[in-house]
Amino acid sequence: MNEAKQATDAPLLSGADYLRDILRAPVYEVAQITPLQPMQRLAERIGNQVQLKREDRQPVHSFKLRGAYTMMAQLSQAQRQAGVIAASAGNHAQGLALSGRQLGVSTVIVMPRTTPDIKVDAVRSFGGNVVLHGSNFDEAKAHAENLAAKHGYTFIPPFDHPAVIAGQGTIGIELLQQNGHLDYVFVPVGGGGLAAGVSVLLKQLMPDIKVIGVEAEDSACLRAALDAGEPVTLDQVGMFADGVAVKRIGTETFRLCQQYLDDVITVSSDAICAAVKDIFEDTRAIAEPSGALSLAGLKKYAEAHQLKDQQLAAILSGANLNFHGLRYVSERCELGEKREGLLAVTVPERPGAFLDFCHILGGRAVTEFNYRYNDDTLANVFVGVRLMQGQEELESIIADLRQGGYPVVDLSDDEMAKVHVRYMIGGRPSKPLQERLYSFEFPEYPGALLKFLTTLGTRWNISLFNYRNHGADYGRVLCGFELEEHDLLSFTSHLRELGYHWKDETDNPAYKFFLAQ
Template identity: 35%
Template structure:
């Protein structure tokens, strides 16, 4: 039977790691509060050392090892944030660390893990494949496996975020937490529900990596065949056994959000709060903005933004998706007669509407266009959704057959 994590476990973890981890800011957002009607306060864990919460649990786990196990070294599997946490925690403790990461892990996270002193092995398509390989190496090399989430000491370390939330915002009504394997929400839920009587804990997963809600509904852990989401930090097929035991008792609800909603939240955080948050860290705010769970006007909600380690190549794509959701980036296709001035006439309509053209792709060889015509794709900057809709209507009113592209 799985032992239930306790507040005492979290407090003990806090004593071990407090000299190393940062007490991250909790800041009220007037912008998101006005937009949602709730009192929204952001827990900015993306400002933690290594750029994510994972150092808390990794450090607590390593600090509990005896000298013999420390000499043997540690090993783990991670898509990136836990990798960096283990590497830095192990280096600070003078412990050798090996990190197995999926082959397609973000390059920025791979490089950062190596900088923190970890030996990186790239293996498998996703976290689960990397974990299986790491388990084999742990047995062969007699290393301690530091699980990313299915470990009581790791869960307790992550729970120290909950201690900070209660201290900084004792009036909190709802804490919203991303779920990958469940270690984070298990720790935070333990810390806040054992100190506050009426607090709710809401978990959030990406639609393409959701297993927690169905697991809670079934009463047993549900494992997905595959995952598909831009939120790579929570792209796990299943939640852990130990987190699941805590979640059944202390998590009120699990919501899901789409990649579009995640992209929008990430983009708004950049623009309004100047905070860079990765997809996995943005899902909590995405759930609030998308009203993925019910809340009341004036309710004090704390979304935990738990990571900021996004690959810059991916950031460009995600921000563009966010701008599409805001109606500030529009990509359209139309067909023009292949004659002088046709393109200029189209451009004039767009310019007269107050929109700005980013790029034009002119293709005379497209099979979709007649021999005497050319297909044109345009990337356009617009003010908002209403402006974009007005532009499309104006173009169609001028006789252009316009297709809006995703």
């Protein structure tokens, strides 16, 4: 039987019960007490003391070891002999594998076939038996549950179990021991195990400390649950911060987060990238996106609430990053810090027009400039500008350009422009097309692109195609199709059959500026 399901059937634990279980958790048989490290550069910039809880320093480079070991240590001798199983694409898998090696328990971890080799190899290096199955986490989890029923394995859930929550809550003890004068603690939220454990501990011992949950905007399952009053399942989740890409928060974790968290905020992918950069500049550590999530929330919350001279702590929850993912981080961190603006500017094709345009920009550094001749009257230019004063400066530049007679559109928050269009400037069709534009996300496994082209590319002509992958386990495609109005119903039906996440981008302003007829 699924252990998470057993937990929901058992009597609910009180805050005092959790406090007892956290204090008794045997995590230090395998885990480390991680440092609480000052971030001096960031502190000076935002006017508050900032400290980072370095869970990336654990043997598995993530906090997940604490919860996995705590639950496994409580298993009966019969359960240990039968072995345990879990579904995971990363950090929980590594924590489970190392816990199994420490306790002498056989571990089976079902991972999606799309999981990068670096994560699969890490699990195997800790002694885990990896089974690759399915193209996503849900398929892997279903297979793990089937194997558990077939072989008598105990299923170890990644977050929704009291023992797992108690193990994660030991971070709260260390925070108080390392700095008993904290005003705010920011905790990343995926399934909610870490946020539940830390908040229930802190609120039992130091209720004046504000505990703030931080979610990625595109996987905010706790925010959705709070709005609905109960856990709900999101239709889609973004995979950039894959460590928190959870469609549905746990039942028990939701109960605790709802009761003990003081607030929950969401942050963008660009803000997470900026936090990764902040961590590197202050500590020389490279966090995975979900590992930098709580720091991104700290910065946003401090600015929104005008916090000054407060003691703030964020949890660097993990550093199991696919190295090639840093390409995306480096491209987007300046945007996340409001240190760069992206603009589409219409420039007249006349002598001196570009010179006048550059005069308006003044001495500002241009980070990107894309132009291609369009016609005899107008040209559309894609330009990036370095900003020293954030959004206020960007708005001033836009006002100056418009006053100078240059129509301009701000693309700084346009996801399609940032991911695709900036690499495609100048590609306009040479003949009129009935074109519609769609963006897609699909898993990176052999045959995924072939499936895409087989399903969509034989009946309708593909008029535009751009593929971007930043080292993630999913691909991002921008695709144009020649579609008559009467084809739309049939085409949409094929999109649903395809099963990939998609979005109609035909009305996107970046497309109209640079790619459309």
